[in-house]
Amino acid sequence: MPEAQSPTRKRIVDAATRLFYAEGIGRVSVDAVAEEAGLTKRTLYYHFKSKDDLIAAYLDGRDQPNLKRMAGWFDAAEGGVDRKVEAIFTNLAKAAHHPKWKGCGFLRTAAELASMPGHPAIKVGSRHKSNFETWLAGELSDCGVEEPQALAREIVLLIDGSFSIMLIHRNPDYVEAAGRAAATLVRARIAGDQV
Amino acid sequence: MPEAQSPTRKRIVDAATRLFYAEGIGRVSVDAVAEEAGLTKRTLYYHFKSKDDLIAAYLDGRDQPNLKRMAGWFDAAEGGVDRKVEAIFTNLAKAAHHPKWKGCGFLRTAAELASMPGHPAIKVGSRHKSNFETWLAGELSDCGVEEPQALAREIVLLIDGSFSIMLIHRNPDYVEAAGRAAATLVRARIAGDQV
DNA sequence: TTGTGTATATTCACTAGTCGGTATACATAG
DNA sequence: CTATGTATACCGACTAGTGAATATACACAA
Known part of the structure; x- marks a missing residue:
């Protein structure tokens, strides 16, 4: 159960914000967000249960x-x-x-x-x-x-x-x-x- | 060089129109358009040089x-x-x-x-x-x-x-x-x- | 102070499937 | 015999999501 205010989570959302806004949610892979955030995809999926959840968090x-x-x-x-x-x-x-x-x-x-x-x-x-x-x-x-x-x-x-x-x-x-x-x-x- | 008024081409555009409008251009694959049109992807690529071209034709x-x-x-x-x-x-x-x-x-x-x-x-x-x-x-x-x-x-x-x-x-x-x-x-x- | 248990947080390696696009071959019609 | 159109089969790259192991930190007991 990850923390809601985790700094790692914030890093992921910030990275997602940059990429999703620049390219559109469909053109950005979860791998790309993880790389932009400087961590692995598995860590991202520890903090968000799906890409859809990440998109909602971005908005x-x-x-x-x-x-x-x-x-x-x-x-x-x-x-x-x-x-x-x-x-x-x-x-x-x-x-x-x-x-x-x-x-x-x-x-x-x-x-x-x-x-x-x-x-x-x-x-x-x-x-x-x-x-x-x-x-x-x-x-x-x-x-x-x-x-x-x-x-x-x-x-x-x-x-x-x-x-x-x-x-x-x-x-x-x-x-x-x-x-x-x-x-x-x-x-x-x-x-x-x-x- | 395919014909601009080919009935096959029209079938492809009609299929693309149905799928692209219903799902969005990013969520519809070229394979899906070909299947909807009742022909193979290779035939589709005979009539359109890329997916981007097909999208333009749809609009x-x-x-x-x-x-x-x-x-x-x-x-x-x-x-x-x-x-x-x-x-x-x-x-x-x-x-x-x-x-x-x-x-x-x-x-x-x-x-x-x-x-x-x-x-x-x-x-x-x-x-x-x-x-x-x-x-x-x-x-x-x-x-x-x-x-x-x-x-x-x-x-x-x-x-x-x-x-x-x-x-x-x-x-x-x-x-x-x-x-x-x-x-x-x-x-x-x-x-x-x-x- | 040292050892052990536990929860959080992270990584590597992988799956099963899809993506746009293409190489090759085979019709059929002029 | 050449041009047009269609099919099968395939390519390498990428997709979202996962299994298993591990690092880190802190609690509490000896």
């Missing part, structure tokens, strides 16, 4: 960092709530320029596992996306926006649309366009227009 | 059918252009209920190939998504919408966001929400509001 480790990153962008932005929402997209577009950027690990993993809807990693991804949506709705509510839940959901759709389209076109203009659309939707809820 | 074969399907939904919808746009989403939500529905093959393939941005299949996907965006912009323009290109792009983002989120949450409510957001964006361009 679980990305939940809070990703959330904090988005929240940081939102908090740091100047101006009204529409500008704060737009800031998420402009920062996303900036991040997408990095050569190591490969989209959203949660969405890519869900795409790879589309034929296994009950996979533990997809449940982790679902929880992460819900966490983000809930956090955003809370922020929007604090800013006095009407129907914050509905608006948060629409913004989430634009963010995840940006992630997906970027993998096809590799053109950050789409992320900027999504940011403008999001700002439009925010203003529609501030003005109290027709929904 | 290429989906370009026009997918386009026509979306256009059919748009054309058949009653009401103003906002209702026609929303109809794409409501039909999408309906389609997503089918047990064989596994999201957008183009996006899922791009996600699987995120580490190979120049892959021929991604180019095919990029062209398909551009074709759709161009068609939609034309329809919006015909309906007298302002800035049809910008609006088409925003709607594309919501559609692809719906595809992606559905693979995580398996909840069609997100598609309906995207449809309402799209209709809001359309009306903002009809009224001539702030962009």
Whole structure:
């Protein structure tokens, strides 16, 4: 029974994170993860009962960092709530320029596992996306926006649309366009227009 | 040199389409495609020079059918252009209920190939998504919408966001929400509001 | 202090099977 | 007799996962 907080386990998850995000879960072997972590495959299987479990652990480790990153962008932005929402997209577009950027690990993993809807990693991804949506709705509510839940959901759709389209076109203009659309939707809820 | 219109080739692409869409390109072997097509792997490699080529052919074969399907939904919808746009989403939500529905093959393939941005299949996907965006912009323009290109792009983002989120949450409510957001964006361009 | 038992943690070597791709041969049709 | 298409059989590399042995650390008894 391995410890849940073992430093070895952390090394394995870190190695898996680097490789799975860079190459995709299907293109990375358990052998490759073990080598990247600097230990043998047998040790890896001592800490994780299967590759599927390792994949879930990889995503679980990305939940809070990703959330904090988005929240940081939102908090740091100047101006009204529409500008704060737009800031998420402009920062996303900036991040997408990095050569190591490969989209959203949660969405890519869900795409790879589309034929296994009950996979533990997809449940982790679902929880992460819900966490983000809930956090955003809370922020929007604090800013006095009407129907914050509905608006948060629409913004989430634009963010995840940006992630997906970027993998096809590799053109950050789409992320900027999504940011403008999001700002439009925010203003529609501030003005109290027709929904 | 195999013929481009060979019925054998078509049988192979049809088999690949069924398997690649159902399981994902990485989880389907060339052997499996050959068996599904009812011929040997050697014959498959007579018609396609590599698995990568076969993947590109699979997506290429989906370009026009997918386009026509979306256009059919748009054309058949009653009401103003906002209702026609929303109809794409409501039909999408309906389609997503089918047990064989596994999201957008183009996006899922791009996600699987995120580490190979120049892959021929991604180019095919990029062209398909551009074709759709161009068609939609034309329809919006015909309906007298302002800035049809910008609006088409925003709607594309919501559609692809719906595809992606559905693979995580398996909840069609997100598609309906995207449809309402799209209709809001359309009306903002009809009224001539702030962009 | 020394010896022994036990749980945790790690390694080497291996299995049984799959992967994309190919060498060779054999049809059949122009 | 050449071009097109198909089949059998095979290749070396890689796949997820495992069996058996062992290293390490700490508890407790003599």
